[in-house]
Each structure stands twice: as C-alpha cells, then as structure tokens.
Amino acid sequence: MGMRVGYARVSSLGQKLDVQLDKLSDCDRIYHEKASAGSKKIRMELQKVLDFVREEDVFVVTKLDRLARSMVDLSIIVQRLEEKNVDLVVLDQGIDTTTIYGRLQFNILASIGEFERGLIRERSREGREKAISRGVQFGAKSKLKKEEVCQLVRDFEAPGCSKVEIAEHYGLSRSSVYRFHKEHCNDLC
Structure with missing residues (x-):
C-alpha cells in the first residue's frame, strides 16, 4: 500500500x-x-x-x-x-x-x-471564424507599409545590396527581410 x-x-x-x-x-x-x-x-x-x-x-x-x-x-x-x-x-x-x-x-x-473544455474550444473557434468573416486580421501588424514592402523587394533584388543593410534600414531582422521578399517577390509593386 x-x-x-x-x-x-x-x-x-x-x-x-x-x-x-x-x-x-x-x-x-x-x-x-x-x-x-x-x-x-x-x-x-x-x-x-x-x-x-x-x-x-x-x-x-x-x-x-x-x-x-x-x-x-x-x-x-x-x-x-x-x-x-x-x-x-x-x-x-x-x-x-x-x-x-x-x-x-x-x-x-x-x-x-x-x-466544458470542448465548449470553450468550440466557442473560440466560432468567434475566430466570425471575426475573420468581418475582416479582422489576426497576428502582428506588418511593420512596413505596402510601398515600403515594394521598395524592400526592389532593394533585395538589386545587385550588391547587403541584406544586413536592408534589415537595418527597415528596422527588421535579416530573417524578416528574407520572409518579406519571399512573400512579396511576385506582387505587382
């Protein structure tokens, strides 16, 4: 025992x-x-x-x-x-x-x-779906405006332009510079 x-x-x-x-x-x-x-x-x-x-x-x-x-x-x-x-x-x-x-x-x-846990999960999911349908965007807001993103993409693709300098100029990390480029390189800026 x-x-x-x-x-x-x-x-x-x-x-x-x-x-x-x-x-x-x-x-x-x-x-x-x-x-x-x-x-x-x-x-x-x-x-x-x-x-x-x-x-x-x-x-x-x-x-x-x-x-x-x-x-x-x-x-x-x-x-x-x-x-x-x-x-x-x-x-x-x-x-x-x-x-x-x-x-x-x-x-x-x-x-x-x-x-009770299941109800909480269900209400949370329904609330999120309703908010999305109303246009609410979840997650952190972008640090850059659309024009700045377009300029970042052009800077990124410019020969001889340092990714570190781009990151410093826009106040981002290097990984964010690469992410912004990847997400927006095909956008018509």
Whole structure:
C-alpha cells in the first residue's frame, strides 16, 4: 500500500492553514502553501506533490477548491494522477476514488470538465471564424507599409545590396527581410 499524501492551500497571507492541516493529520506527508488559485503564479507546492506521488499513493485534499481553479484545471490534475495510478480523496465532499462509487462520482465530474473544455474550444473557434468573416486580421501588424514592402523587394533584388543593410534600414531582422521578399517577390509593386 502506498502513502497518503496531503495538500493544503490558502489563498492569502491572512488566512490560516490550521483547519486543513488538522483534517490532513492522518497523512504520511503534507505539502502546503499560500497561493491564490486564480493567480497566474505557479503553485509550487502543488507541482512538487504531483511530482512526488507514486503508484498506489492516495492524494488527499480537504476541498476541491483548495486543489483546482476550475473544472478544466481539476481535469488536468486528475489526468496526471491517473497516469501515475494515484487515487484522490476529497475529505469534505466525500470523494474517494479508492472506492468504485468514488470513481464513478469523480468520472462524472471529469466528464463535465471535458465537456466544458470542448465548449470553450468550440466557442473560440466560432468567434475566430466570425471575426475573420468581418475582416479582422489576426497576428502582428506588418511593420512596413505596402510601398515600403515594394521598395524592400526592389532593394533585395538589386545587385550588391547587403541584406544586413536592408534589415537595418527597415528596422527588421535579416530573417524578416528574407520572409518579406519571399512573400512579396511576385506582387505587382
């Protein structure tokens, strides 16, 4: 049988870990941190515990919101645990994937998370297609106007003209000079 490994998190410096640590007291090892779940900052202790757990270990948290930012985030964490054959126990919500009923309950939650990810991807694709149909251009805007691109192509093809000097003149990298030439050498300038 593996270890019981606990994880506790509070989101601000003013909050205390005491209640969570008491509930996790039967764990063989506990990781804890003070980090907001919604922040872009990486939760280092969570990464450490996910790296640490091994096959047949049980990963224990007090509540799902102490573990994940969203259903999508939870789904990613659970996938990592499943790949390592590690069970998950969420004490306050009665989720225990060491039992058949706990796995069923959790698989339902994971399915909802997967559905949510699919909806997000679909909405993003539809929004992008709609924007393109309205003429929205994605990506960085060109640093050069059409006349400058035409002049760059002529300079590029002029004998004895240094590509480095062209790049410096237009404020581009050498690779950009070559790319502009390749993309526009057949344009009627």
